[in-house]
Amino acid sequence: MTLPLALFFAVLLGFFSLEVLIHAHDHAGAVGGLFWTLVIVVWIAAGLLTSSLAKLKILNPTLQRIADLCAAAIFGLTLLFLWEAVTVGFAVPSVLMPPPSAIGAAIANSLPILQADFVQTIVKAVIPGWIMGCAAGFLTAIIADRVPFLRRGLIPIGNFVSALPIIGVAPIMVMWFGFDWHSKAAVVVIMTFFPMLVNTVAGLAAASHLERDLMRSYGASYLQSLFRLRLPAALPFIFNALKINSTLALVGAIVAEFFGTPIVGMGFRISTEVGRMSLDMVWAEIAVAALAGSLFYGLLAQVERFAAFWHPSYRAK
Amino acid sequence: MMSEAAPASTLKAPAARSGEGQTVPVLTIVGCLILIWYAAAIWLNMPFQLQLNPELAGMDLVYATWAAERPVLPSPHQVLAEIWKTTALVDITSKRSLFYHAWVTISSSLLGFAMGTLVGVLLAAAIVHVRALQKSLLPWIIASQTIPILAIAPIIIVVLGSIGITGIFPKALISAYLCFFPIAISMVKGLTSPDLMQLDLMRTYNASQFETFAKLRWPASVPFLFAGFKVAIAISLVGAIVGEMPTGAQAGLGARLLAGSYYGQTVQIWAALFMASGLAAFLVMAVAFAERVTLKRMGVKP
Structure with a gap:
């Protein structure tokens, strides 16, 4: 029951988060209400995905470990995503807080x-x-x-x-x-x-x-x-x-x-x-x-x- | 890392058992260390003293190395004299008073400790009650500690300074960041420490989740909380001291260390270091005292 649900959330998540990030970089600092709605949708989808992943009970211990790792990884990626969306969306000066993409470019x-x-x-x-x-x-x-x-x-x-x-x-x-x-x-x-x-x-x-x-x-x-x-x-x-x-x-x-x-x-x-x-x-x-x-x-x-x-x-x- | 608090508490047992047998060995070793210190002071300071005055020899040379103005290694009595001079002989509100600097450091470290405790306890309560968080948040809490947090200290201070937040709050934030981890981890352990039988009993009483938390989980976690406190209070001090270094802060023990190193004032560095150590010892003892009083009031038999 939870596995198809998780897959559904994952697809939703991937689609919307890409959309949001592209939009944010095109209209840095001048994003509208729809943008923030999408961000919140992504956030909620990520939360549901982690919780459904965490509830998964798999008999195979290796698969179980992978599922647990995924839950943790998605949580981390969501944090990165929110960081990027907020810094770019609000056009936070990079002196205060550069977005993760800028840090990646610096690396x-x-x-x-x-x-x-x-x-x-x-x-x-x-x-x-x-x-x-x-x-x-x-x-x-x-x-x-x-x-x-x-x-x-x-x-x-x-x-x-x-x-x-x-x-x-x-x-x-x-x-x-x-x-x-x-x-x-x-x-x-x-x-x-x-x-x-x-x-x-x-x-x-x-x-x-x-x-x-x-x-x-x-x-x-x-x-x-x-x-x-x-x-x-x-x-x-x-x-x-x-x-x-x-x-x-x-x-x-x-x-x-x-x-x-x-x-x-x-x-x-x-x-x-x-x-x-x-x-x-x-x-x-x-x-x-x-x-x-x-x-x-x-x-x-x-x-x-x-x-x-x-x-x-x-x-x- | 996760069990940082645990060995510390298990260590207590053998130490307490051997009881009065500790004083003599500890004093002996401390005595040896002081002797080694004096010897090392002679050895390290001699080249420069000989450069200053090649005629020096014998005991005159030894005394000269122990009284140098900017020694490579100041002798213990020089450090003590410096501490005495900057604590007892100057006004406590003066910028030259070590007590003033210690107060600046301790105030931000205590504020940070309080914030870190709050965050740590809340996180632990959330992790214990929400299964998804245990799998998604807990790994990141642990990973957050493999980051050298202190390296972020300058950023936090500069960033907050540039939006107008200065004073003790940025330093306290660094302390809080360091503090929350041991407290969160030991509280997760503590809140999950009631066994199944006790939890079942609460179920048969028809206790709500909140009542179970307030009447069973929370009291059961208090000893763990104090184990976390002992680690946290020590590192909150470290956080505050390091937080004072990067921006060239004007006050605080970290600023004293930095100023001392810029101007080659070794005696001042050592005095600040001793003061910081004394402060750490005092804070840890205060926590231990609070632990004894609290556990006694909760009815724990010693």
Whole structure:
């Protein structure tokens, strides 16, 4: 029942939204009441389509996932559509809010710049910093776990530091390590260290007493029980930290660039283009950052699915 | 990301169990860190001091590195002296007072926190009750956090500034954007935490959807709400501080950081950083206190 209905809404949606967008670009700022009626029709159709998609119950889990993805995708596309219709229809000055089409054009027109910024910020600063910070946090957690005195001292400190605005060290790091990517990587290392430390220590405590006793009754050494039991049991916690850190790392590197950079980098581009009021370029950088962040996050989620396949949260699905 | 709040609350258990055994290790480690700091201050500041005065040697050199005017790494007592000088010795309304700057930051971060809480709770309530939203909106809420929100900070401030909205509201908006996520996620968890049996009981009472919400879901979600609060209050402060950076704002801890970095005033940077940390600690403790009081009044046994 709902599937034909959904298809009907989808066709309606595609037809009207195209119509609206073409009309909006031909008569930017001078659209009439009919235009807004159409926009509202599209909006309602999209809402009905998502809700009918969400109600779909499909036995095949792959198809079900695709239907869920579609519901989410249509919601996002509707937001983009409304953004475009409103900015073009009301002729909002692009200094305030450029329409998505202008942002898309900015991306297409300045690919070399975006690529250079991407390499400077993400490849040179974020990724090395993220790896170093996570590795250092992980190793410290292993040591802290081995030495109870250290653990009791470090964990309260780690918890406390995790709540602090660590991003504030950015100006200091820029002074110490210079304007180039080294200082940004240093900020990323500091920002990612503590979440990893705290989460890994918590994860190493996740294996139950029963399981540990079993390992002891097997006569397993410390290393054997670490690698066979406690690290696998800690995997969900470690991946949680990796995911939190992937967002933190991006933020850290971009914000650190506000304090001084060579003339390349995403944070540099954002702050200079804001100064020149070319907001479409700013949004283009943000789109790149968001895309990189989401891909990184999605990749981590896939790796986790592969590495921690035995975990109840994956087995249930 | 989604379970950011959860490990934090599970962490409490072992810490609470070991109880009084924490003080000595924590103090030892803090002591070690201070010693390392002093040593690092000597090491990092020495080259410049030797450049200034090549005759310096021995303890004179050490003291010189700890008292440099624009050190690479200021020593702890210099930072404390700067904090003392800019809090206790100047008028609280003066622009030189750190309390004044801290107040500017805290006011926008609290406003943002309040807005973020409101949005987060409303979104969570909507998501729990409308099935379509759970599938269409929730993925985007999660995706919104993979965007480096802080990178948008300059845009929000410039855009709102150009249509005449200035002051604390744009900064509060950034805080709110950061805040709403942990609160929405923990509230979705909290509002769905009543189990089937309890929901069925409400059904047998013939409770309306609103009554179920008010009498069962909402009370059940309060502990989750506080878990979200703890994460949110800390990042709302970060949002406010970063919001003060890009436009060269005149006041606030972020502006102090930026000014310090422009003029090479390292001691000022460190003092602002310490003040921000103190503020964060104070806010988190205030939330923890409110949590204890609320849960006690709701009848939760400690």
